Amino acid sequence: MRLRRSVVALTAVLGLALVSACNSGDDKGSDSGLQKVSYLTSFGQFGREAYAYVALEKGYFKDAGFDVKISPGSGTVDVMKQVAGGQADYGIGDFTAIAITLGKQKLPVTTVGMIHQTSMAGIVTLEGKGIKEPKDLEGKAIGDQPGSTNQVMFPVWAKAVGIDDKRVNFIPSPPPALPTLLSTGKVDAIGQFMVGKPLVEKADKEGRKAVMLPFGKALPQLYGNAILTRSDLAKDNPDQVKKFTAALLKGLDDTMKDPAAAAEILKKHVPTTDVGVATQELELMKPYTLPVNSADPLGAVDTARVQKVLDTLVDANQLTKGGLAPGDLVTVDLAPKG
Known part of the structure; x- marks a missing residue:
């Protein structure tokens, strides 16, 4: 009887060890x-995020x-914090909002390529x-998610177009509800990427145009x-990053x-x-993804242009002069090259 109990106990220990081995190590899938x-997507699971699901499918x-x-993100600042904290390995965030955020707090994140060569925020x-x-x-009153790209960038744009950002009231609002809040008059406007035009117009029961x-018009x-x-x-792990970026x-x-x-692929994953x-x-998004230099690949980054972004933010009093350099924002060696 004692021998039998010992065998049972040993079997249990070995079983636990096997389970532990399968769930530890280098995060390899146990069966694949x-x-x-x-x-993390940049903001919800709208059409503009479909490319990640295409890469998956x-x-x-x-x-x-x-x-x-793939999980839905809730704005640049939150995506940055989750990536920095290890809750996500990769994510998408607006480059200008990333720069502004890093100018205020040092988060261990970097960018390795561009999805949009021109800002879609507005x-x-x-x-x-x-x-x-x-x-x-x-x-x-403008409805938007706190920490969203549009809200973080608003003071920069406000200065560029000559309005007082302090005379505009942002109302904390969840992303999925924004078109409805606008349509029903709960807010006067919403923070939204420019490709959100068809979504906003479909949500309006009165058939009004957006x-x-x-x-980007004032800040190209x-x-x-x-x-x-x-x-x-x-x-x-630079090779891992390059492979992931290339696949995306x-x-x-x-x-x-x-x-x-x-x-259609997005609908399969997000019913x-x-x-x-x-x-x-997605049709509206295409021009935003094209590099300025036609010889450059999708995702390309220009260090000189990154410096122009920083100079713009310094001029708008969103960054301290000399506080950030391009290398603090981009790991250029990992970005796509022609």
């Missing part, structure tokens, strides 16, 4: 041999050796609300969304070539997706 990686991540879990309203130009926003106030030097990762991951950008390339197919709206978003 792929490296588990977590990724078409096996680009798998081919690169990754088992990727303010959106509807016809009939008395807002036709930036000056009309003074005294108005009025777009893009930040600004980049849009960038690929984020932890600084230590970029330093210690391959998904972006396919998405821009066939927005309708990408929207609430409106395929028509998502397709329109």
